Amino acid sequence: MQRGQESLDAVKVRTLPVQVAAHLTRRIVRGDFEDGRAPSELDISREFGVSRVVARETLKILASLDIVDVAQGRRVVVRPRAEWDYLSPLLIEWLPEEIVGELLQELDQMRVLLEPELAAMAAASITDETLNRLRDELDRMAALEGDPDAYLEVDHEFHMEICRAADNRILDRIMYSARWLGTASRRITNEAPAALRKATADHAEIYEALLARDPARARAAMRKHLSNNSALLAEKKQQTKRAARRR
Amino acid sequence: MQRGQESLDAVKVRTLPVQVAAHLTRRIVRGDFEDGRAPSELDISREFGVSRVVARETLKILASLDIVDVAQGRRVVVRPRAEWDYLSPLLIEWLPEEIVGELLQELDQMRVLLEPELAAMAAASITDETLNRLRDELDRMAALEGDPDAYLEVDHEFHMEICRAADNRILDRIMYSARWLGTASRRITNEAPAALRKATADHAEIYEALLARDPARARAAMRKHLSNNSALLAEKKQQTKRAARRR
DNA sequence: AGGTCCAACTTGTCCTATAAGCTGATGACA
DNA sequence: TGTCATCAGCTTATAGGACAAGTTGGACCT
Numbered sequence: 001m002q003r004g005q006e007s008l009d010a011v012k013v014r015t016l017p018v019q020v021a022a023h024l025t026r027r028i029v030r031g032d033f034e035d036g037r038a039p040s041e042l043d044i045s046r047e048f049g050v051s052r053v054v055a056r057e058t059l060k061i062l063a064s065l066d067i068v069d070v071a072q073g074r075r076v077v078v079r080p081r082a083e084w085d086y087l088s089p090l091l092i093e094w095l096p097e098e099i100v101g102e103l104l105q106e107l108d109q110m111r112v113l114l115e116p117e118l119a120a121m122a123a124a125s126i127t128d129e130t131l132n133r134l135r136d137e138l139d140r141m142a143a144l145e146g147d148p149d150a151y152l153e154v155d156h157e158f159h160m161e162i163c164r165a166a167d168n169r170i171l172d173r174i175m176y177s178a179r180w181l182g183t184a185s186r187r188i189t190n191e192a193p194a195a196l197r198k199a200t201a202d203h204a205e206i207y208e209a210l211l212a213r214d215p216a217r218a219r220a221a222m223r224k225h226l227s228n229n230s231a232l233l234a235e236k237k238q239q240t241k242r243a244a245r246r247r
Numbered sequence: 248m249q250r251g252q253e254s255l256d257a258v259k260v261r262t263l264p265v266q267v268a269a270h271l272t273r274r275i276v277r278g279d280f281e282d283g284r285a286p287s288e289l290d291i292s293r294e295f296g297v298s299r300v301v302a303r304e305t306l307k308i309l310a311s312l313d314i315v316d317v318a319q320g321r322r323v324v325v326r327p328r329a330e331w332d333y334l335s336p337l338l339i340e341w342l343p344e345e346i347v348g349e350l351l352q353e354l355d356q357m358r359v360l361l362e363p364e365l366a367a368m369a370a371a372s373i374t375d376e377t378l379n380r381l382r383d384e385l386d387r388m389a390a391l392e393g394d395p396d397a398y399l400e401v402d403h404e405f406h407m408e409i410c411r412a413a414d415n416r417i418l419d420r421i422m423y424s425a426r427w428l429g430t431a432s433r434r435i436t437n438e439a440p441a442a443l444r445k446a447t448a449d450h451a452e453i454y455e456a457l458l459a460r461d462p463a464r465a466r467a468a469m470r471k472h473l474s475n476n477s478a479l480l481a482e483k484k485q486q487t488k489r490a491a492r493r494r
Numbered sequence: 495a496g497g498t499c500c501a502a503c504t505t506g507t508c509c510t511a512t513a514a515g516c517t518g519a520t521g522a523c524a
Numbered sequence: 525t526g527t528c529a530t531c532a533g534c535t536t537a538t539a540g541g542a543c544a545a546g547t548t549g550g551a552c553c554t
Contacts, residue, residue, distance in 0.1 A: 015536095015537070015538095016537080016538070017537095040503085040504060040505085041504080041505070042503090042504085050538080050539090051538055051539045051540065052539085052540080052541095053300070053537085053538060053539070053540090054537090054538065054539085056505085056506090057304075057307065059505090060304065060307065064311050070505075071504095071505075071546085071547090072504070072505040072506060072545070072546050072547080073503080073504055073505060073506095073545075073546035073547035073548080074504070074505080074546085074547060074548085075503090075504070075547090075548090076504090076505090082411070082416065082419070083423070085420060086416045086417055086420050087334075087417065087420050087421070087424075103416060103417065106415045106416055106417045106418070107417045109415055109417075109418070110415070110417050110418055110421070113360060113361060113364050113418075114360060114361070117360050164329070168353045168356055168357070169329065169333045169350065169353055170333055170334065170350065170353045170354045170356075170357050170425075171353070171356070171357055171360075172329070173332060173333050173334050174334070174357070174421055176330075177334075178417075262505095262506070262507095263506080263507075264506095287534085287535065287536085288535080288536070289534095289535085297507080297508090298507060298508045298509070299508085299509085299510095300506090300507065300508070300509090301506090301507065301508085303536085303537090306536090317536075318515085318516085318535090318536075319514070319515050319516075319535070319536040319537060320514075320515035320516035320517080320534080320535050320536065321515085321516060321517085321535070321536080322516095322517090322534085322535070323535090323536095
């Protein structure tokens, strides 16, 4: 299986269409098709040395992320960046770090708006079963403070559990879409291990509020927890800015 | 071009894969594959009388909506309904009315959480240009009170304009995903034309607050506007319940 | 100059073939 | 009899070639 001039053959992590889509997206971000005309199926097929089937699926992926518009007979056109699907973990993965940094802040803003309310909603309708699972996750997190990666895995599960308890499929989906936050913020939180202990205390407080089925207290506890997180992010942003100024 | 036993040939509104995906989703919702094993590419190809390419793209669509899991060598499996992408207008279109009704309420809950804050954020950073567009849309809505469909079109644009002004791509995307609300709620609002005049007044108040660049007032105005909407939805829900009880 | 129409290009769909990955059942071995 | 390696048969992934159908821009005619 031969490839074209673009080297895709690093490691076969994903299917060919996904790899090609990643390359193309990066080129679009770089500004290669500023006239709005993106490569056609045949162009892609030739340039990357893949079959038309793969080129086709590549365009389907880009279209599903609202990166391009595809229609029979018409040329493929790049859509305005403002309309891209920034909720998709796939897209995030392909964006340059500085944009992801900005998105991380915007996503944090969203969490601050939603999660306290989700906690309050959950407090009103949470089941004993869910409470048990939360208790369990709490214990596991306490044991994992030395391993930030594993910790954040459980951390995310803890938050999603609460989200699910709020019993709203739309909000649940939104928070689920934000799961890439975990991967992206990992780098940040790893640098500040002391924050993990603080997080554990926060989580315990949220759990207590839910156990007491007290919406107001759950909201407040979640809000406090998130404000710690936001502070960390803002600090990181400052560092990035300083680094940029040094350049 | 001949079709299989399932009749897809109503009107060619969309591509074949989309039509087949719609049919399959409806069957999944109906509970046809409760064992979790969904039809394979060949199954679909045979049953609907389409080529394997189309069957393949069908599965890709279902996978992108998190309705099924597809992997090489493994059978296609249906994912738990809780994990489906309820933010996708495509999926919503294929769901039975009663589920859409529930989702409408959950979506309303989301809007109540987000939109007032979006309005407040917008008030802090809105440009004169955006204000002009809002003014224009306000005028157009006033003229369109007799035509609910056209009215709601502009209504949606008005809300999205504010959302964009808040300058947060994530939140913007979330609200954009909720655009199916327009179509779905159209039926409801059409029944209560008096509500349109009320909405116009609400919109004007929001506009005034933005013009004054007063976040708190913008938040309050938006909250009031949405509470009217929520009331309408709740009323509709009551009617549906009564109708169900009669059955 | 203005309008009509067609040729070239583009995506949509079909067919057939091969590669690659998974699963369950068969059968060898302890 | 129980355990484990192996493989046949299923599945998706990719390739190549063909034709249908829709769009666009330019050639051509008036």
